[in-house]
Amino acid sequence: MDARTKFYQFVERQGLRHTGQREKILTIVLATEKHVSAQELYDLVQKKHKEIGYATVSRTLKLLADSGVCRIVDFGDGVHRYEHQYGHGHHDHLICTKCGMVAEIYSEELEEIQSKLVKKHGFVQTRHKLDIFGLCSKCKT
Amino acid sequence: MDARTKFYQFVERQGLRHTGQREKILTIVLATEKHVSAQELYDLVQKKHKEIGYATVSRTLKLLADSGVCRIVDFGDGVHRYEHQYGHGHHDHLICTKCGMVAEIYSEELEEIQSKLVKKHGFVQTRHKLDIFGLCSKCKT
């Protein structure tokens, strides 16, 4: 199912409404291959749609996260960032602390070991988050 | 080197001063085997030392983190938590989203796979953070 369908199915299921603002914001979110904060997305939205307010952007991002179209990413700098999941499977992040570059990483082996650890402790896992901080190849010299 | 020595060596190296408040706060931090927020630690400190203010607790926690005696732990709920490193090696966290219970996990295998991944991407790692959220054995039924 594509991201748009997923979002509107969620909206309908929750008794919410299809609005021009949600449509426009969703379009911009899906076109953005970055980890954006509400403010950054608001700035992007403003370029095309001057009439859309910050609060609506913020609320729509929350809705996108609740619907599963977006994921909240928190690198611990006090800002919530969002990334859409369309065409992206689960992944973790490598973050360069100098230039801010973010690389997406995935390892089946890693996921399996995590699952084993969780089971060993009698937990049922719902989600996990691995952030690795360091210097990217350009910044490390 | 014990935690106290480590802290005071840091304090001296930075040209900072040895004060009663820092001493008292450090003692309470070292006696606390939890992941405490500034507010929670302030409450603990208040029980013994009514005269110590919140700002001092907050500042001292930052200092403890800078000195390496404590580590900042952020479970994404908008509050910084701190844990002292005395007698604890590196570890990651399993967090029960129902009761808030936190289990500490460690796997050499996991760490090695992470290192490999980081190298593959040309990064130099400085730190990492793995948080696994789910339900603990008591809450999962």
Added chain:
DNA sequence: GTCAGATTTGATAATGGATATCATTATCAA
């Protein structure tokens, strides 16, 4: 021990991102 200069403290104000409020506008089933 005393002193001067610098740091620290505690109360409180400021900050900033997220969320709540509320009057107005838009959506949508009937």
Added chain:
DNA sequence: TTGATAATGATATCCATTATCAAATCTGAC
């Protein structure tokens, strides 16, 4: 078309963290 209700946008509020600043404390030099 219309009434009920949700959504919007401007702004206020929240809340954890950080900054401010006068008073208190620390520390090395004497």
